[in-house]
Amino acid sequence: MSFSSPHALSSHAARCFSGSYAEARRKFLDAAALHDAHVESFIHPELGAVGEVLATDVAYLGMPDADKLLIVSSATHGPEGFAGSGCQAATLADADLRARLAQAGIGLLLVHAINPHGFSHLRRTNEDNIDLNRNCIDFSAPLPVNAAYADVEPFVLPATWPPTPADESALAAYIATHGLPAYRAAISGGQYAVPDGIFYGGQAPSWSNRTMRTILRRYGAKARHVAWIDIHTGLGPYGHGEKIYPGRNDAADMKRARAWWGADVFAPFDGVSASADVTGPVVSTAYDECPHASVTLMGLEFGTLPDLEVQRRLRADHWLHRHPEAPEAQHLAIRAALRDAFYCDNDEWKGMVLGQTRTVLLQTLLGLQAAA
Template sequence: MCVISGTHGVEGFCGSGAQIALLEDAAVIAAVEKYGVAVMFYHALNPYGFSYCARTNEDNIDLNRNFRDFSRPLPVNAAYREVHDFMVPSTWPPTPENEARIGAYLSTRGEAALQAAVSGGQCDCADGLFYGGAAPAWSNGVFRDMLRRHAASRRRFAWIDFHTGLGPYGHAEKIHSGPNDAAMIARARAWYGIDVTSFHDGSSTSAVLTGVNYEAPLEECPGVECTGIALEYGTLSLLETLQALRGDAWLRNHPDADAKTRAAIKRRCRDAFYCDADDWKAMVYDQARDACLQAITQLAAAPVPH
């Protein structure tokens, strides 16, 4: 079992906190020893973003849109092209005219359409939001190397990837992390409960995504039974989260910003993906612990594939 934090940099405050707590949890340690399950923690998959309170990496790449075949033509997100100019403002704070353009889009298309256009991923605008890159990122290669060395020889492999920024405050949505494969989705629901969602069938709060990191274990571990989920914890509202990302995109494009503006933008970005409150932290760990114990138990109980 692999427990991953920091795929989206600043979201690593949540995942790394859970990882530390898991290392000190007697029940988790006892279950690992009882069932003989190997557990690996991947801390800060995106170390740059974690270090600088950014969701993206050193090249503004969203790692969870970067796992794709770059030898083939990259997909075009026409919906993102339509919103890029006003979603990545030229001034900060945004002008009233800029905010009015977003308001007009929301009034005619709706919040779900904006989420799909922006968060689905795009490979055209390197200075934009949810940019998937033009080549594999460094973290992509390191993750794949880890999988080849530690997971490819296993019979079964499970991963839990920690994310934040979608859904109700403190609630962990268990999102199937894998392709639109009925058997894989059914296995995830058998392991973690019928409330496991999937963006493939519209049951998730997430938009449909491309270039997600689940591609790596499927490609690097052929013949291994793979079962993955993302734990997506709610923080602020969708529009508040997008506003924080807009500010951070502006800051990346304006490195000469004054210290006060920079600090305010970074604090807003951190607060959008990490709630520094005891109740939220307790909710994070309670749900993380349950999911990890379920994975350990199911890895031990699952039949060996033939």
């Protein structure tokens, strides 16, 4: 797919990207039908922000029970779905990529809106304030402990918004004393003690967790090789797609990931990624539900605004969750700011997202093709 002019790129972006969850879902389902994909919808028990039906929709292209499976998922974190959905629509429209996948005998599974509630309501979390990338853990074992969270929460989620000068001073003092990496780990590493707090992992598997496991069992049962690209936004330099390895700390798996995608695959457990080292990412469910397959995972993370600004807007959203009595104008301003923190609604950024995603998908296709 090539673009002869900026207008062509703009038109393509307009066709792929959407301004709401409902529009994104409609475009995805229409594109899936146009290209004869097998479609299945998992209906969410709650309604969307404007009363619309919510669902995690899947579109599958390829031979049934293909032994090599490429998964591309969107909206693990609500409004990050604007970018992920656009990439999925572009993938469905990409005749060259579809032909290459078919020739290689690779199944393509597009999972649209893992977290439809957050996508529609413009919240990174789900209907229970759960961050899905902290929810996919073994709940029969003791829950992870993040002792530092209690130290930072009073000034991360203060009593009033915007924070007072005293709150800002307390935050700055914590960073000065402990360092920025420690501060980031304290809030974004995940916590399981404060249900209305930030980066909450839950007390049991969420609807999205259970649904994703059902999808994997249904579509990955016969696959011997699974590659999964989960598209995210909000961390790193503007428009850059960081290739984050969210899998197990296994030398052979890391070697395969870098052989497929390059030396610039960063692992959070090495301390070099824009992402915190979290427990329970959604993609880790592939290890549980496809134990017979080799699993190669990537979180493809596109930068938007400076890190601390994104974090500040996320803090505001969580403050609003605690304070539904806030004025309507403040509601609207915080929601709009959060959307803009995870979705840059301009052709430049969209073009960067689409181009880098296509490159990663081609690399993944070649990696799967070569897998023994």
